[in-house]
Amino acid sequence: MIHARGLARTFKTRRGPVEAVSGVDIDVERGELVGFLGPNGAGKSTTLRMLTTLIDPTAGTATVAGHDLLTEPVEVRRRIGYVGQNGGAGPDCPVGEELVLQGRFYGLTAAESAKRAGELIGDLDLTGLDDRIVGTLSGGQRRRLDIAMGLMHLPALLFLDEPSTGLDPQSRANLWGHIRGLHAERGTTLFLTTHYLDEADALCDRILVIDQGRIVAEGTPDALKRRVSGDLVVVDSTDPARTADLAGRIGSEVAVEGTVVRFRVEDGARVLPAVLRELDAAGIAMTAVEVRRPSLDDVFLTLTGRSLREDAEVPA
Numbered sequence: 001m002i003h004a005r006g007l008a009r010t011f012k013t014r015r016g017p018v019e020a021v022s023g024v025d026i027d028v029e030r031g032e033l034v035g036f037l038g039p040n041g042a043g044k045s046t047t048l049r050m051l052t053t054l055i056d057p058t059a060g061t062a063t064v065a066g067h068d069l070l071t072e073p074v075e076v077r078r079r080i081g082y083v084g085q086n087g088g089a090g091p092d093c094p095v096g097e098e099l100v101l102q103g104r105f106y107g108l109t110a111a112e113s114a115k116r117a118g119e120l121i122g123d124l125d126l127t128g129l130d131d132r133i134v135g136t137l138s139g140g141q142r143r144r145l146d147i148a149m150g151l152m153h154l155p156a157l158l159f160l161d162e163p164s165t166g167l168d169p170q171s172r173a174n175l176w177g178h179i180r181g182l183h184a185e186r187g188t189t190l191f192l193t194t195h196y197l198d199e200a201d202a203l204c205d206r207i208l209v210i211d212q213g214r215i216v217a218e219g220t221p222d223a224l225k226r227r228v229s230g231d232l233v234v235v236d237s238t239d240p241a242r243t244a245d246l247a248g249r250i251g252s253e254v255a256v257e258g259t260v261v262r263f264r265v266e267d268g269a270r271v272l273p274a275v276l277r278e279l280d281a282a283g284i285a286m287t288a289v290e291v292r293r294p295s296l297d298d299v300f301l302t303l304t305g306r307s308l309r310e311d312a313e314v315p316a
């Protein structure tokens with residue numbers, strides 16, 4: 001569905017060239033749900049805008065939905081949907097009318113367009129909102145309308161740029177359900193950008209991690225997490241110094257913060273009983289013990305030396 005080689009974009013600015021994307025290779029097969037994860041400014045939107053023909057690459061080649069990005073942009077556009085960060089719907093138009101107009105724009109007849117709008121209104125939980133003015137919708141309803149707009153012409157491939165940014169936790173969870181549904185029921189290939197680790201983890205079959213214009217890792221969420229060796233054991237105890245000594249004997253990367261000691265072990269669940277026994281035998285009282293599987297944030301930290309959370313605004 002997407003095959004890009006060495007795709008790059010440099011912007012000319014008054015302060016000199018900005019290399020937003022420095023030559024990325026991307027392969028997405030039909031039916032995949034792929035996440036493009038990276039901090040603010042990593043180059044996600046620029047890559048998406050190139051793949052959707054909105055801006056030209058300064059180097060590289062790509063085929064998208066079976067057509068060459070550079071020589072057949074109209075064919076590409078016909079076969080893809082794109083939901084940008086600001087959505088495509090005008091604020092003053094009624095919801096139903098906006099969808100029908102979008103369908104007409106893509107060459108559907110009035111009857112086809114109305115039928116399709118009706119189906120999508122149902123699928124995306126917008127029932128009863130046909131006559132509502134777009135500007136009065138809630139954030140979650142608006143994002144679902146944006147996605148419906150992107151699907152009016154039945155694209156085989158849908159690009160979503162930061163689909164849940166700005167939504168409250170409940171609307172995000174609801175949106176994820178709809179995205180999963182589109183993928184499972186319609187078989188739409190989805191390529192979405194996000195800087196939310198939980199979103200990439202919860203939704204995507206496969207993740208490409210981009211940092212400073214380069215892809216730094218690729219794999220399933222689980223495979224990426226396995227790249228960070230070992231689980232994190234967190235022990236809150238009455239004697240952090242002696243706990244840290246013990247941690248140093250059985251694990252690595254020991255860190256002490258107040259009464260909390262953190263360390264890594266190969267297999268947390270296996271090691272935990274021994275840790276508890278030894279602490280008990282040493283007369284150290286524990287107030288809390290936790291074993292954490294590596295998160296995607298640990299992966300990002302291992303790969304880049306920086307936490308993704310530093311850059312991302314995670315909604316409460």
Ligand SMILES: Nc1ncnc2c1ncn2[C@@H]1O[C@H](COP(=O)(O)OP(=O)(O)OP(=O)(O)O)[C@@H](O)[C@H]1O
Nearest residue numbers: 011013018020039040041042043044045046047195
């Ligand atoms: N039109 C432009 N002119 C100059 N620089 C740009 C332009 N568009 C993007 N950039 C720069 O290119 C880099 C990548 O930006 P891009 O928007 O692709 O990142 P992103 O990963 O999508 O970030 P965000 O999560 O904030 O949307 C940034 O340094 C950005 O400032």
